[in-house]
Amino acid sequence: MFPPGSLVMAAVVLLLGTAAVAQTPNTKRWRRVERAIVLSAGSGEPVQRLRLAPGVVTTVLLDSDAALEGELPEALRGLFSRLDVTGTHLLLQPTVVMPAQGVPPLVLRFTDAAAPQRLVLELTTEANVVDSVVDVRRHPATVAQLEAELVALRERNAQLEARLVAARRQVPQPGLAGAILSGAIGPERVLVKWMDDPASEAGLKVLKLRSYRSSSWVALAVKLENPLGEAPWQPGIARLISLDTNGRPTGETMELPMLLQEPRLLPGQSAVAVVQWPAPTRLPSAYALELWDTGRRRGARWARLKP
Structure with missing residues (x-):
């Protein structure tokens, strides 16, 4: 025979154990993928999608030392049990599925002088795929890419100059004011x-x-x-x-x-x-x-x- 209090204690332990099992992420449901990302200095700054899963550690390998740009956004603090940037490694282990909306991007800035200088990561969760290892490499821009970027910058400068001229132009005044001022x-x-x-x-x-x-x-x-x-x-x-x-x-x-x-x-x-x-x-x-x-x-x- 069990002492009267032991049955109650056993029931409590059983319930707590069941709840813990229910809250433990099922890390086996995601297929782990290793892939590489090549960043080109002449292709602007596209956002890179990083697929995460609860309880799964994702490692991002960098070709140079990097650090978080600014403070970690407040919206990301409660989503991870681990988020570390150490030299050429970024380690992430979320505790929950990434929300579909309201998750700010994670921005890293490289400490060397190579381009591009920033890595922008969009944090998402897919149904059954998770990035376990992502290798990020940067390539210098080709002459053709730099020429195309220069043309785009000149067009943008021309548009900005036209807007500046329009902004500086005096607004016509009604009545006699315009005739007097002119x-x-x-x-x-x-x-x-x-x-x-x-x-x-x-x-x-x-x-x-x-x-x-x-x-x-x-x-x-x-x-x-x-x-x-x-x-x-x-x-x-x-x-x-x-x-x-x-x-x-x-x-x-x-x-x-x-x-x-x-x-x-x-x-x-x-x-x-x-x-x-x-x-x-x-x-x-x-x-x-x-x-x-x-x-x-x-x-x-x-x-x-x-x-």
């Missing part, structure tokens, strides 16, 4: 003149015309309408021809951009087009003005204007 208007007055000079129209209708003149700039604002039944009108260029007192060209012709709020005029649509140019020290007797679409087939022409 110096388009100052203490001198701006002369505004409504003009009723007839225009020769070719597939485009002129509704209104007025001129603006300051000490620095001259501008013409034309309200245009694309008649119904016509194709969309795409603004092209404006030609401004200086005329002498007899109405003959002086030989000075400017091709200027036409500024519209809309990218094009649809049939029946109207909008104001603005043409501006720096005010000359001495205005010519008159100008001839031509407004054309991109194909120079449809537009309007004034034989003589005095802004």
Whole structure:
């Protein structure tokens, strides 16, 4: 006969032993694989997948001494019973299956001057395969790889320079602020003149015309309408021809951009087009003005204007 307390003690020991067996990882279910990884200095810094399994020790062999880059992420601390970097070896033994999300990469930095300088490991767990030994070797970049990397860097620099130019460009200000900041208007007055000079129209209708003149700039604002039944009108260029007192060209012709709020005029649509140019020290007797679409087939022409 057993003493009365011995049966209770035996039951407790049996239950604890059963729980311990249940919590022990089944390391036999994973097939162990040994493989090699070759890192090329000219291939950027790809992330390498490292397959881990609970209770299984994975060894990463390095071709040079390395150390963890920064502190071990807090999210990794509770996942491993062993995580050591000693010289040219990285040893990992997880206690659990790697979560599908929220596991940060493990980053090692080599201590020598060879490239690449970093090894980025994505820690995962697969159904039945585990990396037991991974041999990491680095190869120097070839001339072709370095040339390709140089081309990519130049393209990236060009994109960054374009973004920098755009960032430095002043944001247009509404109202009079933009004109004041740019110096388009100052203490001198701006002369505004409504003009009723007839225009020769070719597939485009002129509704209104007025001129603006300051000490620095001259501008013409034309309200245009694309008649119904016509194709969309795409603004092209404006030609401004200086005329002498007899109405003959002086030989000075400017091709200027036409500024519209809309990218094009649809049939029946109207909008104001603005043409501006720096005010000359001495205005010519008159100008001839031509407004054309991109194909120079449809537009309007004034034989003589005095802004």
